[in-house]
Amino acid sequence: MAPKKAKKKIEGGSNVFSMFEQTQIQEFKEAFTIMDQNRDGFIDKADLRDTFAALGRLNVKNEELEDMVKEAPGPINFTVFLTMFGEKLKGTDPEETILNAFKIFDPEGKGHIKADYIKEMLMTQADRFSQEEVRTFCLTQNWDVSPAFAPL
Structure with missing residues (x-):
């Protein structure tokens, strides 16, 4: 009951x-x-x-x-x-729709997006991050920080 x-x-x-x-x-x-x-x-x-x-x-x-x-x-x-x-x-897209959107960035279906690609998108699209913001973000994610993202 x-x-x-x-x-x-x-x-x-x-x-x-x-x-x-x-x-x-x-x-x-x-x-x-x-x-x-x-x-x-x-x-x-x-x-x-x-x-x-x-x-x-x-x-x-x-x-x-x-x-x-x-x-x-x-x-x-x-x-x-x-x-x-x-x-x-309320009114947001279902999970499947969101996952399909991410598939655009992962055309090979490997289940991940390359860090270099994310770095590029963060600095060139929408609310653009500075190199230092991207570098800090990458460090918080334990990603490799290439010399191109070293502090200026």
């Missing part, structure tokens, strides 16, 4: 946890844990700054961080984090 109640709750509940499959919730929990740098159960400006630094973006403006934190209705615990992502993901 308990499994039926659980199933009903998942199908019709307004609970934020009913918006996602259990595997998705676990992935969000892992992301939250990575971002909660000081391990206090909340994501704040300092956590966001540290997360950006780990991703190679070192010069994030205070205003940007404040704007991100202000998107939440209050302190960002895991439930708020999950709710915010649920709202952001």
